[in-house]
Amino acid sequence: MYVNITKQDGYAIAQLNRPEVLNALNIQLMTELVDTLESLDKDSDVRCIILTGNEKAFAAGADIKEMADASAIEMLTRDQFARWDRIRRIKKPLIAAVSGFALGGGCELMMSCDMVIASETAKFGQPEINIGVMPGAGGTQRLTRAVGKVKSMEMVLTGRMISADEALRWGLINKVVPVEYYLEEAKSWAKEIASKPPVAVKLAKEAVLKSFDTTIEGGLEFERKNFYLLFASEDQKEGMKAFAEKRKPEWKGK
Numbered sequence: 001m002y003v004n005i006t007k008q009d010g011y012a013i014a015q016l017n018r019p020e021v022l023n024a025l026n027i028q029l030m031t032e033l034v035d036t037l038e039s040l041d042k043d044s045d046v047r048c049i050i051l052t053g054n055e056k057a058f059a060a061g062a063d064i065k066e067m068a069d070a071s072a073i074e075m076l077t078r079d080q081f082a083r084w085d086r087i088r089r090i091k092k093p094l095i096a097a098v099s100g101f102a103l104g105g106g107c108e109l110m111m112s113c114d115m116v117i118a119s120e121t122a123k124f125g126q127p128e129i130n131i132g133v134m135p136g137a138g139g140t141q142r143l144t145r146a147v148g149k150v151k152s153m154e155m156v157l158t159g160r161m162i163s164a165d166e167a168l169r170w171g172l173i174n175k176v177v178p179v180e181y182y183l184e185e186a187k188s189w190a191k192e193i194a195s196k197p198p199v200a201v202k203l204a205k206e207a208v209l210k211s212f213d214t215t216i217e218g219g220l221e222f223e224r225k226n227f228y229l230l231f232a233s234e235d236q237k238e239g240m241k242a243f244a245e246k247r248k249p250e251w252k253g254k
């Protein structure tokens with residue numbers, strides 16, 4: 001098994017487990033990962049998902065040895081994009097807890113998550129240029145949206161790694177903590193999100209993601225519809241009533 005799962009306090013942790021090659025993302029690992037995320041997405045005990053690796057590596061990229069001899073047609077028929085695309089459709093919040101290397105496909109996988117907690121030892125990069133290719137799983141698009149054109153160009157064209165502090169300053173990640181605490185910090189974020197009304201969490205995530213592929217007009221309209229829809233939920237009635245009664249709301253998830 002290349003992905004370990006644990007569940008607690010309303011959230012799940014999916015841990016990449018191919019440490020001998022710094023969690024290089026081969027097809028088998030990606031298949032297991034996507035299947036795992038989809039099954040957690042359907043699991044009503046899980047309201048938030050942490051994706052992590054180990055202290056040395058979140059993931060050092062796609063498995064270079066696995067794709068080294070592939071032809072363009074083999075790459076095309078392996079249809080790896082279909083697998084990566086399924087991550088984009090996960091509806092529950094995904095938090096990446098990153099320590100060590102997050103490179104190439106590893107950095108792209110991290111950017112497919114909704115939030116990122118990193119250890120001080122984390123290193124981020126899109127080094128594909130150094131092996132004769134370029135980012136292939138969203139790197140040129142998601143990185144540019146996260147850090148802007150010039151910094152994205154710097155990372156993609158030089159292949160240089162950046163530190164956790166730089167990544168934080170550039171807006172690529174949410175928070176940096178000492179290496180002993182990165183997973184604990186991610187768990188505390190996951191626990192907090194798991195305590196929120198799940199339907200509102202789901203529709204809010206959907207609306208934020210919508211901003212990546214729509215005009216401001218279309219996005220605002222989408223947001224408004226999701227906002228109205230929440231007035232059909234029992235949790236909206238409960239949340240506003242509890243506020244007025246100065247008590248803690250009790251969410252039903254409907």
Ligand code: DAK
Nearest residue numbers: 021022024060061062063064065080081104105127136137
């Ligand atoms: N693939 C395969 N093996 C890898 C690997 C990788 N990406 N990264 C590390 N390893 C393996 C090493 O070969 C080594 O294995 P052995 O030699 O022990 O058998 C082991 O992990 C430990 O690595 P090192 O000995 O190199 O460890 P160091 O601490 O010295 O160096 C390093 C760490 C991260 C700087 C170095 O390993 C490194 O540069 N790794 C490669 C980083 C890289 O170039 N990553 C980008 C890969 S290209 C797509 C989706 C995604 C992608 C493409 C298409 N589609 C949807 C179609 C993504 C492409 C990529 O990510």
